[in-house]
Amino acid sequence: MSIVTTTVKLDFPIEPLSTDIAAALDRPPTIDVLPSRLIITPDTPQSVALNIRRTSPRVFSFTFPESRTLAAPLSAPLCVPPSLPLSVSPSTTNPFATSPTSPRQTTRIKPPGDIIKLEDRLYYVLQPPIETLIQSDSLHFPCEPFPYQYQGIAFLYPRYAAVLADEMGLGKTMQSITAIRMLIRLGELRRVLLVCPKPLVTNWRREFGMWAPEIPLTIIEGDAAKRRWQWTEANTPVRIANYELLMRDREVLGELLPFDLVMLDEAQRIKNTSSTTSDIVRSIRRTRNWALTGTPIENTPNDLVGIFEFLSPGYLRHGLGPKRLSELVQDYILRRTKDQVLTDMPPKLYRDAELDLSPEQRATYEMAETEGVMQLNHLGDEITIQHVFELVLRLKQICNFDPATGTSSKLERLEADLEEVAASGKKAIVFSQWVKCLEILGHQLRRFGPLQYHGKVPSQKRDGVLKQFKDDPTKHVILMSYGAGSVGLNLQFCEYVFLFDRWWNPAVEDQAINRAHRIGVKGAVTITRMLSLGTIEERINQILQHKRELFDQIIGQTAAPASLGLSQSEIFGLFNLRTPKGTIKPAA
Amino acid sequence: MSSTSTSPLSLGFLTVVEHPELGLLGGYLLLNATGRPLEFHCTAPVKPNRAQEILYGPTLRPFLYGEQIGQTLLAKSKLTPVLVCTDSEPMLAVRDHTHIPVALVEPRERQSVVVSATADLPSKTAFRLGQNHLLLPVPYVADEQTIRQHWPTQADHLDLAEPFTRIREALDEAQKIARAA
Numbered sequence: 001m002s003i004v005t006t007t008v009k010l011d012f013p014i015e016p017l018s019t020d021i022a023a024a025l026d027r028p029p030t031i032d033v034l035p036s037r038l039i040i041t042p043d044t045p046q047s048v049a050l051n052i053r054r055t056s057p058r059v060f061s062f063t064f065p066e067s068r069t070l071a072a073p074l075s076a077p078l079c080v081p082p083s084l085p086l087s088v089s090p091s092t093t094n095p096f097a098t099s100p101t102s103p104r105q106t107t108r109i110k111p112p113g114d115i116i117k118l119e120d121r122l123y124y125v126l127q128p129p130i131e132t133l134i135q136s137d138s139l140h141f142p143c144e145p146f147p148y149q150y151q152g153i154a155f156l157y158p159r160y161a162a163v164l165a166d167e168m169g170l171g172k173t174m175q176s177i178t179a180i181r182m183l184i185r186l187g188e189l190r191r192v193l194l195v196c197p198k199p200l201v202t203n204w205r206r207e208f209g210m211w212a213p214e215i216p217l218t219i220i221e222g223d224a225a226k227r228r229w230q231w232t233e234a235n236t237p238v239r240i241a242n243y244e245l246l247m248r249d250r251e252v253l254g255e256l257l258p259f260d261l262v263m264l265d266e267a268q269r270i271k272n273t274s275s276t277t278s279d280i281v282r283s284i285r286r287t288r289n290w291a292l293t294g295t296p297i298e299n300t301p302n303d304l305v306g307i308f309e310f311l312s313p314g315y316l317r318h319g320l321g322p323k324r325l326s327e328l329v330q331d332y333i334l335r336r337t338k339d340q341v342l343t344d345m346p347p348k349l350y351r352d353a354e355l356d357l358s359p360e361q362r363a364t365y366e367m368a369e370t371e372g373v374m375q376l377n378h379l380g381d382e383i384t385i386q387h388v389f390e391l392v393l394r395l396k397q398i399c400n401f402d403p404a405t406g407t408s409s410k411l412e413r414l415e416a417d418l419e420e421v422a423a424s425g426k427k428a429i430v431f432s433q434w435v436k437c438l439e440i441l442g443h444q445l446r447r448f449g450p451l452q453y454h455g456k457v458p459s460q461k462r463d464g465v466l467k468q469f470k471d472d473p474t475k476h477v478i479l480m481s482y483g484a485g486s487v488g489l490n491l492q493f494c495e496y497v498f499l500f501d502r503w504w505n506p507a508v509e510d511q512a513i514n515r516a517h518r519i520g521v522k523g524a525v526t527i528t529r530m531l532s533l534g535t536i537e538e539r540i541n542q543i544l545q546h547k548r549e550l551f552d553q554i555i556g557q558t559a560a561p562a563s564l565g566l567s568q569s570e571i572f573g574l575f576n577l578r579t580p581k582g583t584i585k586p587a588a
Numbered sequence: 589m590s591s592t593s594t595s596p597l598s599l600g601f602l603t604v605v606e607h608p609e610l611g612l613l614g615g616y617l618l619l620n621a622t623g624r625p626l627e628f629h630c631t632a633p634v635k636p637n638r639a640q641e642i643l644y645g646p647t648l649r650p651f652l653y654g655e656q657i658g659q660t661l662l663a664k665s666k667l668t669p670v671l672v673c674t675d676s677e678p679m680l681a682v683r684d685h686t687h688i689p690v691a692l693v694e695p696r697e698r699q700s701v702v703v704s705a706t707a708d709l710p711s712k713t714a715f716r717l718g719q720n721h722l723l724l725p726v727p728y729v730a731d732e733q734t735i736r737q738h739w740p741t742q743a744d745h746l747d748l749a750e751p752f753t754r755i756r757e758a759l760d761e762a763q764k765i766a767r768a769a
Contacts, residue, residue, distance in 0.1 A: 035741060054656075056656065056659075056660040057614065057631040057632055057633075057634045057657060057660055058632040059629050059630070059631050059632075059661060059664045060629070060630050060631075060632070060662050061627065061628070061629045062627065062628045062629070063626070063666070064624075064625045064626055064627065064628075066620070066626065084723045106750065107631070108753075108757075118761070118765045120767075122625075122628060122758050123625070124630055125754065125757050125761050126617060126625035126754050126755075126758055127624065127625065127754075128619075128622075128623035128750070128751075129750070132623050132745075132747075132750070133622075133623070133624075135745055136622035136623055136624075136742075136745075137622075147610070151734075172673055208647060239643065254633060287754050485752075505623070545694065566629060
């Protein structure tokens with residue numbers, strides 16, 4: 001197959017078309033200038049200005065007074081007399097003198113609820129732990145306090161109204177003395193008045209010597225002129241007076257400058273606001289008020305109202321329910337029991353010696369009760385609580401000893417037990433409510449070397465009696481009345497307590513028992529409660545037991561274990577007697 | 589900061605509490621040599637804004653703690669302490685704004701391992717003062733000598749970690765009052 005090619009000539013003429021566009025092409029151009037926005041694409045990033053605040057935060061400032069702790073506030077030397085046992089070297093006894101690996105106990109001060117102003121609250125919040133304060137102030141102790149005792153000091157330290165209500169034997173004395181000592185060092189206390197029952201004055205003097213030896217004391221005593229001088233002129237930071245003496249010096253008390261602190265020991269003494277004692281104590285001008293008591297509620301919750309009339313008049317009123325009362329007082333009361341804080345303390349072992357009366361005692365008892373009840377019934381509407389009380393006392397005395405023959409089943413049992421006590425070289429306390437009974441026992445138990453400690457023993461001889469009892473190995477038993485021996489004594493070297501007869505109020509019995517069962521006790525304390533079966537003693541015991549259980553349920557933590565004595569109706573009820581208001585049956 | 593040559597011998601304790609809602613609360617406590625309080629200063633709550641969070645990045649905490657809070661608190665005190673202790677590492681930044689030595693207090697429970705801790709923190713140097721272990725920022729190592737020169741021997745027994753508990757409780761107390769008001 002072949003390809004054929006053809007040639008075409010293209011040189012033919014071309015004529016332009018006669019159109020407007022052709023003319024326009026020949027026309028020279030004209031240039032016009034028009035306004036226009038020039039848009040240029042940016043070549044840098046867009047920026048945003050941010051406000052970086054550099055204003056200083058608002059500051060709140062508080063300034064506290066310079067501590068005076070480094071300057072001794074007292075004229076007396078601050079060293080501990082060489083005769084007193086000093087604390088062991090800090091490296092072994094001081095929990096906050098530290099090895100880096102040892103756990104450190106610290107107890108902080110918390111401001112009480114009634115301090116409102118922030119600056120005042122911060123003053124306490126910012127204080128160092130109690131242990132640091134004690135170490136900084138170079139306060140020495142004869143022995144290392146327990147942790148709960150540091151807590152007690154921290155409780156008292158910031159308070160202007162406080163009740164330290166620890167159970168007997170936990171060291172209320174040491175805690176309060178240490179708090180006073182620290183506040184005196186700080187300059188917050190310059191005039192302190194301690195009021196206590198008369199038998200305890202020497203005990204307080206001894207305790208101050210032990211726990212705050214550098215603080216000079218004035219014991220208010222002697223004739224009226226001497227006491228006036230002691231009240232008005234004595235230049236010591238701490239005065240100690242007894243309740244009875246306040247009555248006599250009432251006039252002088254009204255002339256005194258205010259005290260920085262008035263502290264009441266056994267503060268249940270002022271539970272009755274209508275009593276003269278309460279009236280006088282409340283009239284003393286003062287800034288701080290502290291009350292010490294192991295039994296803030298002895299009979300009724302109103303006892304607490306009485307104590308608070310001293311602490312903070314008008315704060316409580318009679319008739320408040322237990323729950324409301326507990327709420328109101330909880331910031332003011334610190335109460336610990338041995339069970340709570342001394343879990344490793346030797347136990348109390350109770351033995352109820354329930355004894356039959358001897359035949360002679362039984363015969364006398366039956367006759368006395370029958371005759372007594374008949375006489376009471378004959379009194380009709382004239383009957384009073386005093387009449388019934390006399391019969392109760394008479395019957396209780398027969399339970400101790402038959403007045404005609406002197407026989408006593410309790411004595412027989414006591415002698416048998418004391419044989420064992422003496423043979424093992426131990427010591428025992430025997431409590432009775434009657435001095436006469438103690439004197440009989442003193443005669444009957446003479447082979448055990450009995451010592452007497454009751455109202456007939458002059459107060460200046462009592463310390464000597466206690467010392468002899470402690471030091472003389474031939475003295476195995478001390479015979480004490482509940483009144484003289486139930487408070488303020490340290491007899492923890494005794495391992496046996498006998499309640500020869502029972503007191504009306506278990507709280508008093510507890511106090512008596514705690515003379516022996518307290519800090520320092522080395523072994524279990526055995527308490528023998530003697531009870532004559534089928535007698536008034538058994539009936540009273542049942543009532544008190546029932547009431548104690550009931551009261552524990554109501555009061556709970558704050559005041560437990562408080563206990564109640566016998567009321568008027570219950571005493572009438574012991575014999576199913578008719579009273580001016582009708583027949584009253586036994587309560588239990 | 590005002591400085592007085594006659595001011596009583598004092599120790600400063602500076603910290604910040606981080607409150608989940610309010611922000612940062614600064615507290616500065618001055619104690620005498622026996623541990624009793626002389627002055628206390630605290631800030632209103634401080635909260636960084638978003639811009640600060642973005643722009644300061646990892647340096648935000650040293651800025652807030654040291655410059656904003658710490659510097660402000662130090663300036664309020666009438667006293668010049670021997671040493672300012674802190675339990676907060678970012679607070680060491682305040683040293684750049686004051687002539688007073690600032691040291692980080694090791695908590696007691698960590699003091700037994702202080703040597704290894706410093707190995708992990710090469711920016712600090714450790715030394716022992718009384719019963720306490722302290723850490724100084726390396727640029728201020730010379731502060732140790734200054735501190736030792738003025739350190740009161742009666743303060744040897746003080747646990748320098750303990751006052752921070754007081755500051756925290758005081759800040760808490762102040763907040764409670766503020767809320768109630």
